[in-house]
């Protein structure tokens with residue numbers, strides 16, 4: 001039966017949309033939509049192609065590892081391809097149990113057989129990198145690219161202090177040729193500090209500077225920065241999690257340890273940073289427990305993760321399971337709820353802080369992001385709100401990660417309605433007056449923030465000053481004071 005023309009057109013439209021967003025994401029480090037939305041588009045195309053296999057073309061985005069080499073870096077052919085891991089988007093326990101059931105099925109195990117052992121790790125939200133060590137010396141660093149060919153980013157990677165330029169192998173166990181696979185990422189505190197610095201630069205007149213959408217984009221942008229001096233100023237970190245090409249492993253088999261967890265130990269023993277949360281567990285119940293434990297930790301981790309990774313620990317069993325298209329059958333990435341989502345910005349309010357600082361706050365259609373429902377997000381300051389061109393009625397991307405205040409990271413321009421509000425103008429909005437005490441507002445030369453000039457005459461500042469004072473006292477006093485002052489101010493007396 002011929003494919004209905006509407007379905008064909010639908011597939012074509014999805015492909016073009018996915019290619020467009022993939023290019024924004026991978027080649028330009030400037031995504032327009034959150035990952036969760038991209039995943040939805042990708043799944044829609046996969047579903048469509050599954051229902052109509054004749055639609056599946058070799059150039060469909062579903063048929064290749066996305067990401068293209070940029071102009072400007074020398075290409076590096078990966079001796080062992082850098083494959084991507086299949087993603088399980090069912091964020092519930094079922095995602096873990098389903099993976100274990102599939103592994104058992106493929107290994108032909110019955111209920112009487114013992115549980116499979118898995119190495120469980122965090123799924124870092126950064127940029128995959130392959131490091132090549134010859135005789136223990138770092139000779140090359142390459143991005144994943146399309147999985148077969150990446151970019152030579154050695155110069156930039158050498159500026160990351162956590163990456164050893166020479167491996168420590170006093171016992172001589174380090175293979176003469178060793179490729180280490182891992183993730184370059186940016187810690188959340190480093191990301192916040194970088195963006196704060198960028199905002200200051202922009203306010204000081206450096207209009208060509210920009211703030212970054214999230215730590216991953218900041219990290220990816222730094223790694224692919226053509227000027228290593230700029231890359232060196234971006235605070236990057238690294239975790240090792242696997243192997244590429246290896247030759248001459250000095251053990252009886254020549255292949256290295258029998259398990260993936262022992263490989264991680266070996267990498268750590270040579271001075272490579274390996275995240276301490278990895279754990280070996282048994283069976284589906286072990287996977288579920290790991291997924292839950294890390295989800296509880298997620299907000300307190302110093303870096304973003306978007307899930308955990310399960311790998312069959314026994315390397316011989318990994319080989320037996322092999323690959324399907326370009327994904328290993330023995331591993332899966334089990335996601336958590338996304339830290340970025342799209343929603344509609346209903347209005348922009350202005351909040352008065354303890355120091356009189358006026359902060360524009362986005363009032364949002366409530367949206368579930370980073371594991372909680374968010375209806376307010378900061379826009380930081382007027383400069384930032386204008387630069388992002390955030391307007392009432394816009395569809396925006398909201399990010400909430402860790403205990404950082406939720407923020408509006410960008411506008412989805414293609415969804416801007418005709419009835420959208422005017423560009424944000426703080427002074428005009430407030431008619432130049434503090435919304436709480438009506439004192440004039442002012443902005444110092446070279447500052448990004450407008451402030452209320454009312455000082456302690458301004459109830460907002462008085463309230464926050466008292467709360468601030470109380471919070472420095474013992475916990476019970478703080479609790480008492482907070483309750484008292486809250487009721488004091490809300491009662492209006």
Ligand SMILES: [Zn+2]
Nearest residue numbers: 434437452458
């Ligand atoms: Zn005021």
